[in-house]
Amino acid sequence: MPSGTLLLEPPRPPDPARFQEVVNAPLSACLFSPYIVSLLRSKGIGVELLDAHLLGLSVQDTLKELERKFVGAYDNTPLLGVHLVYLWEKTEEVFDLLSKIKSLNPRVHINLYGYYPTFAFREILSRYPFIDSVTLGEPEYPFLELAQAIGDSKGAPELPNIKGLAFRNVEFHTPHSEFHTPPDDLPFPDRSLLPLYQEKGLTTYILGSRGCYGRCTFCYVSPFYGGWRGRSPQNIFEELKDLYENGVRYFYFADANFFGPGRAGRERAKELADIILREGLNIRFGMECRANDLEEDSLSRLVEAGLREVFLGIESACDPTLKRFRKDTSQEVNRRAVGLLRHFGIEPNLGFIMFEPHTSLKDIRTNFEFLKDTRLLRSPAITAHLLSHKQTLFMGTADYHRFSKDGPSGHLYEAHYDFEDPGVKSFYEAASRLCNEVLSLLTSGDSQACCTPLHEDDRLLELNKSLVNTYEEILCQYENGVGHRRQP
Ligand code: SF4
Incomplete structure (x- = not known):
């Protein structure tokens, strides 16, 4: 067995100024490291995962923990794999941490994997000399090959020949979308941290499929995976059963899109529901999907099998925006x-x-009326997020390339943009001030209410009503051409 591979889920230092940013990596990324662990172990490679994020470690504590490992049993660790999530301004703290690790053990090969490094690998490799390689796209098999090459090598390994990895000073990088892991071939993800999840009352995630058949211009799921690939219902069921036998009763499918395309995609979902019901697995679960995939037949069967929570990516109520x-x-x-x-x-x-670059006041009105009309503005936390959420432009998305001032080879992972309409810019500033103010009034218990319907809490009902009314008032002022004269 090679002397050891260490995987790190770095800490995610909280940033109070960023509490409104809800997502910076798709949910499915949460199983990257556990899948790598199980694949490497299945090939006889010793690997350990330090999940500093799950353990709630600070950057300093993570460094201490790693020092302990490098000075002790891991002083010969040749490979450190890091799942790097973009943390806005806090990302630099993670790079500082990695730089210190490299000084502790200059022989360690540091590899990054995940969405952010996949799309920003050129910038990362040129800016941070202590990073040795980046895994492009789905990390499991390229990382396995890297671990095998490093473990087998007597001297300097022939690393640049590994497909799906990017190295400094190597011009050609095999496109990551060429790597399609047959999902049923992978061992189930490592669950050694399950007791900790249970102790902390955290949701157990499961990945029933990879990627998405959609082509949304603001999203990098399809460019990352190159399409949608589902596990067979029987294979998913086997993993559900394993977890069930370990006491798990609630699951959340971390799939970017639970359904595959068209009728076949819905039939596959129904087949999974049929197996769960036939085998008598008494579970509850949640999933994320596109609006067009929901139809009565498969949905009713999924609900019978335990579906209770759905995250629906509707994005807008304006048809021209949805088209864009x-x-x-x-x-x-x-x-x-x-x-x-x-x-x-x-x-x-x-x-x-x-809010997106082309948003007009008319679009805001259409969205606002839709959200009110469909009673989706149901608690202050939800309302504040829905009414102020602005599109981010990340490398890898079609919109980044369209709107980025830096162009496709720019130096920023996140591109900044101005709204086309200056009135929208001013309204956005007023709306986010209002929504941030409301969010700052909420306790963590109130914020958790964002996932469940608000019932009898008078204080929250009143706050929600007042947020909707104030938003309406400000919007009217802008529509009447007097909004820009509002005082901050
Ligand atoms: S449907 Fe969702 S996951 Fe699929 S491309 Fe669009 S935003 Fe991304």
Whole structure:
């Protein structure tokens, strides 16, 4: 067995100024490291995972923990794999940490994997000399080959020949979308941290499929995976059963899109529900999907099998915006999906982009009326996020390349942009001030209410009502051409 590989989920230092930014990596990324662990172990490679994020370690404590490992049993660790998540301004703290690790053990090969390094590998490799390589796209098999090459090598390994990895000063990088892991071939992800998840009351995630068949211009899931690939229902069921036998009763599918394309995609979902019911697995679960994939037949079967929570990526209620996003849906499709979920007793959580570069005041009005009309503004935390959420432009998305001032080879992972309409810019500033103010009034318990319907809490109901009314008032002022004279 090679002397050892260490995987690190770095700490995610909290940033109070960023509490409104809800997502900086798709949920499916949460299983990258556990899948690498199980694949490496299945090939006889010794590997350990330090999940500093899960353990709630600070950057300093993580460094101490790593010092202990490098000075002790891991002083010969030749390979450190790091799942790097973009943390806005805090990302630099993680790079500082990695730089210190390299000074502790200059022989260690540091590899990064995940969405951020996949799309920003050129910038990362040129800016941070202590990073040796980056895994492009799905990390499992390229990382396995890297671990094998490092473990087998007597001297300097022939690393640049490994497909799916990017190295400094190597011009050619095999496109990551060429690497399609047959999902049923992978061992189930490592669950040694399950007791800690259970102790902390955290959700157990499971990955039933990879990627998405959608082509939304603001999203990098499809460029990362190169399409949608599902595990077979039987294979998913086997993993569910294993976890069930370990006491798990609630699961959340971390899939970017639970459904595969078209009728076959819905039939596959139904087949999974059929197996769960036939085998008598008494579970509850949640999932994320597109609005156009919801139809009565498969949904009713999934609900019977335990589906209770759905995150619906509707993004907008404006048809021209949905067209610009290449979402291939419409306000009508979104409205129907919300209605259908409610018919089955599920109150959806929404993916929604209120502000994007082309947004007009008319679009804001259309979105606002839709959200009110469909009773989706149901608690202050939800309302504040929905009413102020602004599109981010990350490398790897089609919109980044369209709107980035730096162009496709720019030096920023996140591109900044101005709204086309200066009135929208001013309204956005006023709306985010209002929404941030409301969010700052909420306790952590209040914020958790964002995932469940608000019932009898008078204080929150009143705060929600006042937020909606104030937003309405400000919007009217802008529509009447007097908004820009508002005082900050
Ligand atoms: S539906 Fe669009 S936003 Fe959602 S995962 Fe697919 S491509 Fe991304």
